[in-house]
Amino acid sequence: MTSRPFTVADVMTRKVVAVEPGAEFKEIVTAMERWKVTALPVVEGEGRVVGVVSEADLLLKEEFHDHRLGLVEQLRNLEATAKAGSRRAKDLMTRPAVTxxxxxxxxxxxxxxxxxxxxxxxxxxxxxxxxGIVSRSDLLKVFLRPDEDLAAEVRRDVVEPLFPLSGARVAVRVDGGVVTLSGEVRDTALVPVATRLARAVEGVVDVRCELTGRTKPQGS
Incomplete structure (x- = not known):
């Protein structure tokens, strides 16, 4: 039976730090510093996401702090200057949120x-x-899967289905996420397929394929 592919739910952080639309500028900065994050979802009601406020949104206030813009420059930077003059999440946030x-x-x-x-x-x-919330580092969690788990999945979902007759002669080794397939198989046309499927297993870093065609006994 083929394993279910990993989804966002498998790796996301379920404890989410968020702010409400009325959160003040200093409150937002304090939350970012306390929880060591660079962006916060803005939620209302029962938790519906209405936007995201990031460090980039907040830094506009510093950027335009000592810089008086002319009318033409203001018109070109309407959104930025509006955020620079704001102090609540609902006016600072980027909307709609990318979710x-x-x-x-x-x-x-x-x-x-x-x-x-x-x-x-x-x-x-x-x-x-x-x-929840999913970050770049969360997406890398699949590469922390133990080598023995990867080896078991490659054997179960790749080797056994593709090589039902010669699979017992195929060795699957995994070291640091790198899979090595070695041994003899009856149908060498399936070797590229085995390599591709093994590489698609979540958490596999690379695949080294050393599979060869089965050597026929002399005189056969």
Whole structure:
């Protein structure tokens, strides 16, 4: 039976530090410093995410602190100057928040972070209520899986289904997340498939394939 792929729910942090729309500037900064985070979800009601306030949003106040803008420059930087003059989360936050669902795959979460240039994503349910938060470091947790777990999964989900007759002659070794497949198999056409499937196992860093075709006995 093929293992279920890891999802955001498997790696996300369930204890979330968030602020309400009315949170004051200093309150937000204090929360970031206390919990060592660079962004906070802004939630209202029963926990519905309405935005995210980040260090970048807050630093606009410092950026424009001693800099008086002309009218043309103000018009070009309406959002930035508005945030620089604000002091509550509802006016400082970036909206709509970039979020992700708990059932999303880890590659999808990574692509979303990269495309939006953010370091973390609020995880929300179908109603937009916060369930957790997932960060770049959370996505790397799968690479902490023990080598023996990876070896067992590769054998169960890759070797045994692909090589039901010769699988017993295939050795699966994992060292530091690097899988080595060695031994003899009947059907060498499946070797590239085995390599690809082994590399797709969550937590595998790389695959070294040393599989060869079964040597026929002399005289056969």
């Amino acid at each position: 992700i669902g708990p059932d999303a795959s880890l590659p999808r979460a990574a692509r979303t972070m990269a495309s939006h240039r953010v370091k973390r994503l609020p995880v929300v349910d179908d109603q937009g209520v916060i369930q």
